[in-house]
Amino acid sequence: MLSxxxxxxxxxxxxxxxxxxxxxxxxxxxxxxxxxxxRGAMDGLDVVRPYADPGYAAARGALGEGGSDLDxxxxxxxxxxxxxxxxxxxxxxxxxxxxxPYRNKRxxxxxxxxxxxxxxxVGQVRDGWLNRLLAQLPGAEPRTAFAIGHGEMKxxxxxxxxxxxxxxxxxxxxxxxMRLAERVMMDDPAFHAAFAEAAMLGGGGMALEKGAxxxxxxxxxxxxxxxxxxxxxFSINGWDTHGRQAKTIVPALxxxxxxxxxxxEGVGAAVWAKTxxxxxxxxxxxxxxxxxxxxxxxxxxxxxxxxxxxxxGRVYGQxxxxxxxxLLDRRDLMPTGDVRAxxxxxxxxxxGFDKGLLEQVVFPGLEMGADxxxxx
Amino acid sequence: xxxxxxxxxxxxxxxGLSPVVAPPASVVAMLEGLRAPDTMAxxxxxxxxxxxxxxxxxxxxxxxxxxxxxxxxxxxKSFREARGDKxxxxxxxxxxxxxxxxxxxxxxxxxxVAFWADHFTATGKMTLMRAAADPYVETSIRPHVAGRFADLxxxxxxxxxxxHYLDQSASVGPDSRAARNNEARGGLNENLARxxxxxxxxxxxxxxxxxxxxxxxxxxxxxxxxxxxxxVFRPAFAEPGTETILGKTYGGNPATLESIGQAxxxxxxxxxxxxxxxxxxxxxxxxxxxDERLVQAMTARFxxxxxxxxxxxxxxxxxxxxxALPLVNVKPPQQxxxxxxxxxxxxxxxxxxxxxxxxxxxxxxxxxxxxxxWMLPNGPDGWPEQDAAWVTPPGVAARxxxxxxxxxxxxxxxxxxxxxxxxxLGRFGTDAVRFAAAAAESRAEAVGLVLxxxxxxxx
Numbered sequence: 001m002l003s004x005x006x007x008x009x010x011x012x013x014x015x016x017x018x019x020x021x022x023x024x025x026x027x028x029x030x031x032x033x034x035x036x037x038x039r040g041a042m043d044g045l046d047v048v049r050p051y052a053d054p055g056y057a058a059a060r061g062a063l064g065e066g067g068s069d070l071d072x073x074x075x076x077x078x079x080x081x082x083x084x085x086x087x088x089x090x091x092x093x094x095x096x097x098x099x100x101p102y103r104n105k106r107x108x109x110x111x112x113x114x115x116x117x118x119x120x121x122v123g124q125v126r127d128g129w130l131n132r133l134l135a136q137l138p139g140a141e142p143r144t145a146f147a148i149g150h151g152e153m154k155x156x157x158x159x160x161x162x163x164x165x166x167x168x169x170x171x172x173x174x175x176x177x178m179r180l181a182e183r184v185m186m187d188d189p190a191f192h193a194a195f196a197e198a199a200m201l202g203g204g205g206m207a208l209e210k211g212a213x214x215x216x217x218x219x220x221x222x223x224x225x226x227x228x229x230x231x232x233x234f235s236i237n238g239w240d241t242h243g244r245q246a247k248t249i250v251p252a253l254x255x256x257x258x259x260x261x262x263x264x265e266g267v268g269a270a271v272w273a274k275t276x277x278x279x280x281x282x283x284x285x286x287x288x289x290x291x292x293x294x295x296x297x298x299x300x301x302x303x304x305x306x307x308x309x310x311x312x313g314r315v316y317g318q319x320x321x322x323x324x325x326x327l328l329d330r331r332d333l334m335p336t337g338d339v340r341a342x343x344x345x346x347x348x349x350x351x352g353f354d355k356g357l358l359e360q361v362v363f364p365g366l367e368m369g370a371d372x373x374x375x376x
Numbered sequence: 377x378x379x380x381x382x383x384x385x386x387x388x389x390x391x392g393l394s395p396v397v398a399p400p401a402s403v404v405a406m407l408e409g410l411r412a413p414d415t416m417a418x419x420x421x422x423x424x425x426x427x428x429x430x431x432x433x434x435x436x437x438x439x440x441x442x443x444x445x446x447x448x449x450x451x452x453k454s455f456r457e458a459r460g461d462k463x464x465x466x467x468x469x470x471x472x473x474x475x476x477x478x479x480x481x482x483x484x485x486x487x488x489v490a491f492w493a494d495h496f497t498a499t500g501k502m503t504l505m506r507a508a509a510d511p512y513v514e515t516s517i518r519p520h521v522a523g524r525f526a527d528l529x530x531x532x533x534x535x536x537x538x539x540h541y542l543d544q545s546a547s548v549g550p551d552s553r554a555a556r557n558n559e560a561r562g563g564l565n566e567n568l569a570r571x572x573x574x575x576x577x578x579x580x581x582x583x584x585x586x587x588x589x590x591x592x593x594x595x596x597x598x599x600x601x602x603x604x605x606x607x608v609f610r611p612a613f614a615e616p617g618t619e620t621i622l623g624k625t626y627g628g629n630p631a632t633l634e635s636i637g638q639a640x641x642x643x644x645x646x647x648x649x650x651x652x653x654x655x656x657x658x659x660x661x662x663x664x665x666x667d668e669r670l671v672q673a674m675t676a677r678f679x680x681x682x683x684x685x686x687x688x689x690x691x692x693x694x695x696x697x698x699x700a701l702p703l704v705n706v707k708p709p710q711q712x713x714x715x716x717x718x719x720x721x722x723x724x725x726x727x728x729x730x731x732x733x734x735x736x737x738x739x740x741x742x743x744x745x746x747x748x749x750w751m752l753p754n755g756p757d758g759w760p761e762q763d764a765a766w767v768t769p770p771g772v773a774a775r776x777x778x779x780x781x782x783x784x785x786x787x788x789x790x791x792x793x794x795x796x797x798x799x800x801l802g803r804f805g806t807d808a809v810r811f812a813a814a815a816a817e818s819r820a821e822a823v824g825l826v827l828x829x830x831x832x833x834x835x
Binding site: 164186 | 443444445501502542543546567570571745754755756757763764767768769770771772773774776777780806808809811812815816817818821824825828829830833834
């Protein structure tokens with residue numbers, strides 16, 4: 001008996017532009033780029049702890065105690081201990097004291113908009129920087145980039161066609177209903193193509209682990225990256241730790257480490273070796289702990305890099321110090337670098353993109369500065 | 377091309393076919409419906425902005441009194457309760473909007489309100505402000521959709537939510553009195569000025585320059601929001617001197633609200649605005665690639681009547697190209713759900729019994745999966761008009777899943793699927809849909825397949 005999946009692929013491949021495969025050789029570049037948006041403002045000072053800065057213990061107290069030493073100055077939050085093997089293998093790195101150009105207002109909404117649009121100011125550009133990058137890839141087709149999650153990935157939004165899917169969409173209808181749906185959609189090529197693609201991606205009755213949706217996202221992304229997909233973007237939420245941060249940040253860290261390990265396992269050694277993962281957040285958090293054991297919206301923070309293509313085992317960036325005079329507005333970690341510059345240098349290394357194009361089109365207004373040396 | 381027909385009027389320009397509410401009898405009836413008493417707003421109320429602002433002010437005060445180590449625990453608790461209650465109330469407003477779609481006899485009004493609410497997209501950027509979007513539409517958009525465009529424009533741009541959303545409330549003239557006296561941090565924010573020209577009036581290809589944006593931003597200084605979340609004009613924030621916008625000079629000393637209103641009225645009357653809005657209406661209601669003659673007729677009517685919106689709608693509805701077949705435009709997810717409610721004739725009594733969790737599962741979360749979360753637009757440019765934005769694998773899957781799973785929770789008994797094909801699709805029912813409705817294993821799947829069919833998704 002034909003499976004539902006086989007049935008749908010069998011009778012709809014011709015009608016679906018998504019199902020048409022291009023050969024790997026035809027793909028415009030061979031590297032893999034994964035961009036993870038850490039929504040809610042990850043506390044870079046807690047995740048990558050500058051324990052050797054005399055101001056750190058004073059500001060953070062018990063919240064900042066412990067962690068695995070990275071380089072004699074920074075320590076990694078214990079919640080990310082599962083990633084230490086990656087660090088030791090040089091497949092995990094960080095850039096510290098970075099931010100977008102967003103200043104002063106500290107709204108998640110605007111901060112994420114700017115992070116995903118990649119411009120200098122809110123509203124300057126509307127489409128996402130990854131979408132503008134796609135426009136520069138000769139031979140890119142919808143499957144070259146995958147936005148995973150519920151249409152919230154503005155970072156990939158724009159005129160270039162992009163594939164999208166949410167692994168938690170479970171198209172678990174009876175086989176009869178799936179056949180009838182196929183038949184109902186048949187006369188309408190656009191609906192039919194989308195339905196056929198959906199049935200293929202989500203109709204297999206994917207078993208979802210409870211509370212582990214992030215692993216489904218990571219495994220799904222890995223599956224696509226093993227194939228024709230070169231760019232995948234998705235979010236990990238839950239970083240807005242205003243209270244009891246020692247506890248509330250832990251689930252987000254588990255999601256982050258679980259995601260990275262699942263990605264590595266899922267793509268396999270050969271693809272992992274040419275993969276760069278960039279995890280970035282809209283802004284950092286206050287240096288001081290607030291009255292409820294958490295931290296409030298700040299400015300400078302940290303970004304995470306992972307993958308075999310990364311020159312890991314280092315914390316990059318220029319450390320500004322935590323004494324009051326070195327802080328921004330006497331409250332936030334002073335950003336000494338732009339998250340976009342780090343991303344731009346990675347793009348340049350992965351795809352050989354022109355510097356002027358990165359500074360004018362992908363991240364309009366950015367000055368990339370000297371090579372950050374973030375890739376192997 | 378023929379012209380008006382009642383069923384097409386209800387599908388393309390209304391909220392979809394209903395088993396209980398008759399479609400409009402004529403174009404005249406559709407237009408008169410815009411001027412008729414707003415019975416839906418009375419029957420299914422949504423809080424107005426003034427009441428919302430009072431709630432916001434009280435709740436912020438509660439939050440303040442709950443802060444600090446010595447604050448009474450009770451204050452923090454009351455604050456959290458107030459915040460939680462408002463979120464639930466917001467769900468009820470969303471349900472009221474669905475009931476308006478389900479029961480209205482003047483469905484063109486609901487469509488037009490939704491169009492302008494999207495054109496003037498505004499939403500809260502802080503947790504407490506999130507619930508402000510429905511009250512904003514109720515107060516600043518809904519009453520103005522059949523009048524002059526200039527009045528609608530002024531109402532939208534001076535609404536506290538728009539001033540907050542597009543950062544006008546934070547814009548202070550660098551040489552203003554307040555900045556000079558260190559009463560406010562001087563700094564121009566161009567966001568609202570840019571969006572007024574790019575999105576709300578002239579359009580992205582319109583005849584304006586960055587300098588016009590800057591000048592309009594300077595003219596706008598003084599438009600802001602007070603601590604009670606109300607609109608206020610503060611001359612002390614205004615940048616001194618005159619501003620030149622599209623070659624015309626405005627403002628001067630003293631800065632006045634009137635000169636800002638004049639600039640908005642001039643932008644509203646601009647030929648580029650007429651062309652931009654006519655095309656957007658035609659794209660929204662008729663097709664992603666509308667007949668140029670239709671757009672031209674609407675543009676001309678806009679200019680002849682000084683932007684009388686009812687006249688512009690009349691020019692659209694009187695044009696044969698507005699009634700061309702086949703059905704092409706795809707309903708955005710919120711309107712797909714609204715029209716499904718209408719086809720199912722979901723009752724207010726049933727909806728009143730829905731618990732918040734059921735509303736989240738049956739409405740809020742499915743809309744997220746379909747790509748159009750309720751009152752949480754992607755940006756100031758609102759939701760996409762292009763059909764391709766909605767006909768995506770996850771979007772189509774989410775519609776199908778909703779269509780099968782939600783209706784049994786919305787009505788006491790699902791209709792006979794074979795009859796439901798005619799109720800929901802009328803003459804647009806296809807053989808494939810009829811076959812599916814008869815062949816499905818369960819009534820829920822049969823009804824779901826009718827609602828998920830392209831014939832129901834397009835209008």
